[in-house]
Amino acid sequence: MIAESFSFPEINSILRWQDIFTSFNKIALIAVAAALIGSLVFILAGRKNPAEAPKGVRNLAETSVEFIENGIVMQTMGKDGLGWTPFLLSLFIFIYLCNVPGIIPILQMPATARMAIPMFLALLVWVVYNGVGLKHQGVKYITNTVWPPGVPTALKPLVGVIEFISNIIVRPFSLTVRLFANMLAGHILLVTFALLTNSLVTAETKVFMLKPMAILPFFMLVFLTAFEVLVAFLQAYIFTILTAVYIGGAAHPEH
């Protein structure tokens, strides 16, 4: 029977990788490569002559800068937030380049499917938006975050606790888990359907038409790979836009 020959591997065996050298595995390699490739693209684009019509790598860089400016900064922070474009752009490019290896053959692992990178990025964002709040509003930032304007005095203790937990503790946690769990779920789905296809193709069975059935999980695998292209982009976009919203909210409490 096919059910006996198929067993899902331990979660560690699809997420843990051998060290290439001491404490440097494939995840770290992908993260370093993402940082280097991202910087390289923009350094190369910056060297091109700005007077000429953009083409090649400069075209890519200009499109992504415009996407961050029009699609994220202008929609959430308005004109005042344009100074945040470099930070948001580097976040977006880094997360996107970390997500995409999940569907690149040979690599086949999104670096963000492990907790470490999303958690570090979320903590970075936490420090940045709290810093911005303290810089723009001073000590009033804390009271403004804990008590939104217009809260009746009787409700202040209750609202204070809820707002403190949701603004200070849950935000970095949910940023982390959103990115990490999405990429992990995608990775596990891809592994599942790849294994199903494999075990159907290699099954030693006399059941009629069982082996050709491998086409079904294979189609699902192809479809999910296409879906992961979308997810990789969408998660980078959502992480960046939430960062923009948090920074905008900390800088201007009234809206």
Next chain:
Amino acid sequence: MEAFSHLVGAAFDQQQADADKAAAAAASAGFAYGLAAIGPGIGIGYLVGKSVEAMARQPEAAGMVRTTMFLGIAFTEALALIGFVVFILIGL
């Protein structure tokens, strides 16, 4: 001899208890994820449905509606994802 058989029995009981625990964990992991997916499923469906309605009524506001829609999806989806993480933690 009696002590030996007692030991073996204890070991067997321990094994049985571990197996029971693993089975219970697997079952409850499935329930946990299924229950965690109900609310966000309804929520995202409602949210996207309303956004499409808004975009159809006022196509010139589509960009703004889309941005807000993604934000809403991100917040709603987080609950299902926490359920998924719990599923991984207790099930595997």
